Amino acid sequence: MQFIDLKTQYAEIKSSMDRRIQAVLDHGQYIMGPEVQELETALASYTGVKHCMTVSSGTEALLISLMALGVKAGDEVITPSFTFVATAEVVALLGATPVLVDVEPDTGNINADLIKAVITPKTRAIMPVSLYGQTADMDAIQAVAEQHGLPVVEDAAQSFGATYQGRKSCNLSTLGCTSFFPSKPLGCYGDGGAIFTNDDALAQVCREIRVHGQSKRYHHTRIGVGGRMDTLQCAIVLAKLEGFAWEIEQRIRIGVRYLELLATSPAFSSGQATPMTVRPDRSSVWAQCTVQVPARDKVIAKLTAAGIPTAVHYPCPIHQQPAYRPYGVGADLSISEKLASQVLSLPMHPYLDEKQQARIVERLNDAILSV
Incomplete structure (x- = not known):
């Protein structure tokens, strides 16, 4: 018995998967090839979000999102304690403080009622996690965020494809981030992830950060990272997206x-x-x-x-x-x-x-x- 049966999945989609991979091998554009833009367009359409930027992992999606929001040393980001370490890790990597909040006993998602009490003048963002496949109570979280003028970053690594009151996960907040780690509901065959936003300016900043802060080739307007999702992995997700x-x-x-x-x-x-x-x-x-x-x-x-x-x-x-x-x-x-x-x-x-x-x-x- 398999815990997650990727072998059977591959057998079911083998012809489409092999065709997609072979196309990349034939054109040879392994970084920022045409499948990257194709996948971003497909994912944006799927979620109803204006902008999608593929990145090298779900962790990198969170990191780039916080960088785009200007999170820096001395800031605070509110996030749950019951989650995978990456959620707090990216906050700490920027020199900011993860302010850890307890979760609901029946869902494991952040308890929205506890967020307001930990907001301080140093709070820069709220980052709920959509655990086990369903979103947190995003409207309640957004209401608190709007009251205090804070952006919300949804860590949707486990919930891509889920809905909240009829709206898709990754289209519920300032920024949405997901992972294409192989075990996710929509996964690639390595690391990969994506950032979603309806904010034109934030989308542009994210795009620049993921290519070392470049606004054009060899012109670096901001501090960035090497955060691109490679073409082969995008092709793999495109094959899986069909089913x-x-x-x-x-x-x-x-x-x-x-x-x-x-x-x-x-x-x-x-x-x-x-x-x-x-x-x-x-x-x-x-x-x-x-x-x-x-x-x-x-x-x-x-x-x-x-x-x-x-x-x-x-x-x-x-x-x-x-x-x-x-x-x-x-x-x-x-x-x-x-x-x-x-x-x-x-x-x-x-x-x-x-x-x-x-x-x-x-x-x-x-x-x-x-x-």
């Missing part, structure tokens, strides 16, 4: 079936374990199917023995990471700590069949009840 709508439908169908199976499972119906919640005003692309379980290590051991792969997203909140402990001093991040100790992700991909899902939930239930 992306179908894959999202499958992910949602499989996610709903997981919830139905879990609801009738004794370990979950009795409240000993709980699935993460998908809110009714938004959709999830089910980047992960994540549950909260007691005695997680023992449960994982039993599932592993039964041949069922699992993962933990994420086992340690940012404020408990050795390099980031100073940023969490004095903050109540107890929900982040609890989730980090209990979350467990189950196999999730568009090719998971009903028999496999039933077996996964059955073994999960047995494991929870036996520890």
Whole structure:
């Protein structure tokens, strides 16, 4: 059983994928080739955003976005503690301070009600994370941001393709950033990412930053980075984009079936374990199917023995990471700590069949009840 089945996906789209890759090999424009602009146009159209800029990774998308906003040493950026380290990492790399906020216990997304209390004169931006495939409460976050004149950067590494009140993730704030890491719902075969914005000026700044701050060849108007997404990876995402709508439908169908199976499972119906919640005003692309379980290590051991792969997203909140402990001093991040100790992700991909899902939930239930 595969946790994420990229081999089957490739077999299904092999002809399109091979054709796309061969086209790049034939024209030989491996950096900023025609597939780069083609992908940017397709992604902008998909999200309804005016501008899309592909970049070398999801992390680089966040970094370039903060640089474009002018975040610098001494500034503060508000972000959740329960997330992958890259979200806080890019803030610290710029010499700014990640101000860590706790999350909702049922979604793992930043608790919008806690943001206003940590805004200071040094606050330069708010950076929510759209975790497990669904967005945070972006309207509530935007309302606080507008009240204080702050930009919002959505870290949509796990939610590309999801909707919030009918609008696409990456088209909900000042800037949206996503990742095309291979395990994402829309992934390439290496690193890649994209930045989205409806702001013409910010788009231009992002484009310049990603090519070492150039406004034209060898004319550097600002400090930048080498942040381009290579042509081959753009071609790979273009091949996958053709079937992306179908894959999202499958992910949602499989996610709903997981919830139905879990609801009738004794370990979950009795409240000993709980699935993460998908809110009714938004959709999830089910980047992960994540549950909260007691005695997680023992449960994982039993599932592993039964041949069922699992993962933990994420086992340690940012404020408990050795390099980031100073940023969490004095903050109540107890929900982040609890989730980090209990979350467990189950196999999730568009090719998971009903028999496999039933077996996964059955073994999960047995494991929870036996520890």
